[in-house]
Amino acid sequence: MRDPYTVLGVAKGATAAEIKAAFRKLAKKFHPDQSKEVKAKEKFAEISTAYEILGDEKKRAAFDRGEIDAEGKPRHPGFEGFGAGAGGFGGGRRANAGAGAGFEGFEFNFGGGRAGAGAGPDPSDIFSELFGAGAARRGGRGAGAPPPRGEDVAASVSVSLSDAVHGGAARVTLPSGRTLEVTIPAGIEDGKQIRLKRQGAPSLGGGEPGDALVTVKIAKHPFLRVEGRDLRLDLPVTLYEAVLGAKINAPTLDGAVELAVPPGSNGGRTLRLRGKGLPNSQGAAGDLLITLRVVLPDETDQELVALMRKWESQKPYNPRSDLG
Numbered sequence: 001m002r003d004p005y006t007v008l009g010v011a012k013g014a015t016a017a018e019i020k021a022a023f024r025k026l027a028k029k030f031h032p033d034q035s036k037e038v039k040a041k042e043k044f045a046e047i048s049t050a051y052e053i054l055g056d057e058k059k060r061a062a063f064d065r066g067e068i069d070a071e072g073k074p075r076h077p078g079f080e081g082f083g084a085g086a087g088g089f090g091g092g093r094r095a096n097a098g099a100g101a102g103f104e105g106f107e108f109n110f111g112g113g114r115a116g117a118g119a120g121p122d123p124s125d126i127f128s129e130l131f132g133a134g135a136a137r138r139g140g141r142g143a144g145a146p147p148p149r150g151e152d153v154a155a156s157v158s159v160s161l162s163d164a165v166h167g168g169a170a171r172v173t174l175p176s177g178r179t180l181e182v183t184i185p186a187g188i189e190d191g192k193q194i195r196l197k198r199q200g201a202p203s204l205g206g207g208e209p210g211d212a213l214v215t216v217k218i219a220k221h222p223f224l225r226v227e228g229r230d231l232r233l234d235l236p237v238t239l240y241e242a243v244l245g246a247k248i249n250a251p252t253l254d255g256a257v258e259l260a261v262p263p264g265s266n267g268g269r270t271l272r273l274r275g276k277g278l279p280n281s282q283g284a285a286g287d288l289l290i291t292l293r294v295v296l297p298d299e300t301d302q303e304l305v306a307l308m309r310k311w312e313s314q315k316p317y318n319p320r321s322d323l324g
Helices: 004-008 016-030 040-054 057-064 123-131 133-139 161-166 239-244 302-314
Strands: 153-159 168-173 179-184 193-196 212-218 224-227 230-238 246-250 257-261 270-273 288-295
Touching: 004 016, 004 040, 016 040, 040 057, 153 161, 153 168, 161 168, 161 212, 161 224, 179 193, 179 212, 230 239, 230 246, 239 246, 239 288, 257 270
Parallel strands: 153 212, 230 288
Antiparallel strands: 168 179, 193 212, 224 230, 246 257, 270 288
């Protein structure tokens, strides 16, 4: 049997918490019900024995003083020749005080029995935490809590704005590499999560799998922007449409609709189309807010230039007068 400090991979000055953490990590790795390594059973037995010594203050102190070996057996000459199952010691009873004053009041466990209330940590308590009650009975020596459920896992999926508004389906890849189809409910908002029951990490102790939490990210649309349940659109209009007013087509996710541009509309004016935004779970939708952007011709028009010069001289005005 190797030095228990070496087995658990801790320093001789390690704290009780560090020793327990090291044992938990190794027990999870080499538990026979979980590990596929060839020598998992032997390694598991070795780390369990090491923890029974180092996890108990009295046994650890006795080992550090050289009074017991790595298997918990006494090194005192009066105990030589006794092994597991030796007469009088198989049940882990108290060592005879006459065998050496250094062992008086110290309890050993050389066989399969539990030494008693002061015998040290029961690894099955930790097995219960890691793998559930069934694994605790197989890997340790006592019953524990019901099998824990697996951990939840996180993933994300990108959906089109149209699918976010109308609903649809998307493929999501989980951290395990599995790909699932997830239903996108109509009206889902950017950043909302969809919970996929029992699609998370498996339970190490035979319990139910965890869930997969899928965060929905709405992909950028070519011309529509999402603001809560409202949609925003910058709509270009000509100079004469802004001045004279017009009826023009405005794109929405449900197709083009006719929009009335009032005469004398300034650039930056916002018009509202009610019910053309994102619906909520009850079906009520936000609005589409359309901001007018006055756009001049690509090429300079001399007639327009002449008109503006005449207008400037005859109808001067300052739209920035309020700015000081």
